[in-house]
Amino acid sequence: MAKLNQIIAVEKGVKGRTQRAVTDAYHKLQKAALLSGISRTYRPKDEEGETLPAESTRVQVKAGDELRDVAAALTKLFDVTATKDWANGDARADVVVEGTTILSDVPVPYLLFLEKQLVDLHTFVAKLPVLDAAEAWRHDPASDVWRTDETQTHRTKKVMRSHVLYEATEKHPAQVESYQEDVIVGFWSTVRFSGAMQAQRVNELLDKVERLQAAVKFAREEANGVEVTDQRVGDAVFGYLLG
16 A cells, blocks of 8 residues: 655656646647648549649547546546545535536545646636537538538639721721630539537536536535545546536
8 A cells, every 4th residue: 555655756757757748739729730631632624624633631539538638647547636635635525516416525635735726727628628609510420520511612713715896997907805814624523521529519518617616615614624445537628527
């Protein structure tokens, strides 16, 4: 069985790794290009038209995956810190959300830690990318990302035309004016992809984080002011938040 000073020594390293994991995920999710994909194919208007290669970009980052990775990293930190604080704290209280006990008999030091972590988690969730409301999205099971229906757009090419301003006479040659005309030469078929999340899901997550924040603050107010037992609280927290 580990001693408290060993847990304290381990906690610093876990905190550093967790902060890096959360920061890396946060920065990736702010890069719209990594979350976006597209597939375009082209066909000329007729057999003599120009042939263009298809274009495609795969979604490199999915918000749901990053959220799960952050949850996994925070779970380790939550558990290590809980093990330390359970051994340290005497004043305890339950964390209850709408009648459901999320955590039981929690010491004050850990409630303070949890409050700070939930502030950071709220910031992270609030910045989760959401699907563009201007598009109609549906989930694509094959690629596990969101996609739009195929749309058709045309491609034009400028062609030189001419028309006669004045017909030729015995004394003067014909006067001809040249001009450019946009002519449809082909069509693009486009499908857009995204690794962002539904706005409804993000709002639901924010609501849960805020409810848990309120419950933790209430528990801290209610709480009265060796060898350690390993605690496993991270799964309970993220089981609620992501469930």
